[in-house]
Amino acid sequence: MKVNDSNNSIGGSTCKITxxxxxxxxxxxxxxxxxxxxxxxxxxEKLKHKEVQVVLFDKNNFHQFQxxxxxxxxxxxxxxxxxxxxxxxxxxxxxVLFRLAEVEEIQPSSNIIITNKGRVHFxxxxxxxxxxxxxxxxxxxESHSLGMKDIRDSLNIRHMMLQNLEEAAITCxxxxxxxxTNFVIVGGGxxxxxxxxxLAEFCKYILPKDYPEYPASIMNIYLIEAIDELLxxxxxxxxxxxxxxxxxxxxxxxxxxSVSDYDGSKVTTKSGKxxxxxxxxxxxxxxxxxxxxxxxxxxxxxxRLKTNFFLMVEGYENIFAIGDIAANIxxxxxxxxxxxxxxxxxxxxxxxxxxxxxxxxxxxxxxxYKNKGSLATVGKRKAVADLGKFKFAGYFAWLxxxxxHLLSISxxxxxxxxxxxxxxxxxxYEKSNRLIxxxxxxxxxxxxxxxxxxxxxxxxxxxx
Numbered sequence: 001m002k003v004n005d006s007n008n009s010i011g012g013s014t015c016k017i018t019x020x021x022x023x024x025x026x027x028x029x030x031x032x033x034x035x036x037x038x039x040x041x042x043x044x045e046k047l048k049h050k051e052v053q054v055v056l057f058d059k060n061n062f063h064q065f066q067x068x069x070x071x072x073x074x075x076x077x078x079x080x081x082x083x084x085x086x087x088x089x090x091x092x093x094x095x096v097l098f099r100l101a102e103v104e105e106i107q108p109s110s111n112i113i114i115t116n117k118g119r120v121h122f123x124x125x126x127x128x129x130x131x132x133x134x135x136x137x138x139x140x141x142e143s144h145s146l147g148m149k150d151i152r153d154s155l156n157i158r159h160m161m162l163q164n165l166e167e168a169a170i171t172c173x174x175x176x177x178x179x180x181t182n183f184v185i186v187g188g189g190x191x192x193x194x195x196x197x198x199l200a201e202f203c204k205y206i207l208p209k210d211y212p213e214y215p216a217s218i219m220n221i222y223l224i225e226a227i228d229e230l231l232x233x234x235x236x237x238x239x240x241x242x243x244x245x246x247x248x249x250x251x252x253x254x255x256x257x258s259v260s261d262y263d264g265s266k267v268t269t270k271s272g273k274x275x276x277x278x279x280x281x282x283x284x285x286x287x288x289x290x291x292x293x294x295x296x297x298x299x300x301x302x303x304r305l306k307t308n309f310f311l312m313v314e315g316y317e318n319i320f321a322i323g324d325i326a327a328n329i330x331x332x333x334x335x336x337x338x339x340x341x342x343x344x345x346x347x348x349x350x351x352x353x354x355x356x357x358x359x360x361x362x363x364x365x366x367x368x369y370k371n372k373g374s375l376a377t378v379g380k381r382k383a384v385a386d387l388g389k390f391k392f393a394g395y396f397a398w399l400x401x402x403x404x405h406l407l408s409i410s411x412x413x414x415x416x417x418x419x420x421x422x423x424x425x426x427x428x429y430e431k432s433n434r435l436i437x438x439x440x441x442x443x444x445x446x447x448x449x450x451x452x453x454x455x456x457x458x459x460x461x462x463x464x
Contacts, residue, residue, distance in 0.1 A: 039323030045351020
């Protein structure tokens, strides 16, 4: 099959000046991948040097290592140590191309995608677009809080935290200081738990040195969870150990609570509790994101795309979905597979092998997920691990978590940087990246929102 998008010569390939994105001529099938997360990159690695033309689209020019976003947010790591340029990743892959563009629409009937830079024809399309933060329709919460689904979110959290701590050192208003130094994290999954643990260690070891103006006890950290346990996808042992570790770090965990409103200064829960805080980090839910053009009847709960056992989007023969966006629903997985990196990587690798068989008219076996276990850390030297029948916690779980994450980071330089930072932190608890590079301003509805002064008369602070 020949794909030809061009007529002009550019760098040895032909190209035409139209509304189409310039791509080299090819006599092999074109596989277009939208999204360079864990699943998209795993697929690229499987298809490199094969008899296909691979075109990777992403709105960023780098891959992000999401499991360590919380460490960037709490000044433990710099952002460039957990991001890796796509072009460096695919250097030497002669059949793989990267294009920086945002895909806006899919036209399945004509096998075309439309981006903000032009259009591209595909023979096979793979959606690996991942998820975004789900605020469940609460506009006030979305306007005033921060999610943690992008490296920019992590930097915004860092700058918000440092700016508010500096502001707290200036103000003489006790309630204003409370609001500026209180942190609320919503969601008791791995992201919320790890963020709470990192913030608690910042409060315990960094705050007294950097801000001698006031005691570390002024910084309160609340973790709000809608059900009665943390890390609900892990074992009861992992949940109970995590709760103990957080309590040891003075994190205030509120179970069976959910946020109903947030105005930028006061958190209100459904039970009527209020918490004075100008720092709210939302990790309570995600929803799928993908370009328009897919029939809505194939979209299921969580805005995910329903796939068959071969990861084909229901209703289409040459469009696939992998990673967090894919919902492979069966008797064993009624809600689809977990939205974690392990699933995404396995799906990307499986689809790479399977696409080549489909192209060559060979038989393909259904995708089967092999659960290799779950890990979560709660501060330094404390973690929980569920590895099949083996469930343990403490130092060795933390050591395993560190090794697995270090080896999973793209690029030798990045691994070296992260490893060095972790080694320094291991012995000193030092976080050397406490820099406010730019002022944080929350933007919404074309306006920039700056934290407002707390009205003493209207806000009641309760912690029960």
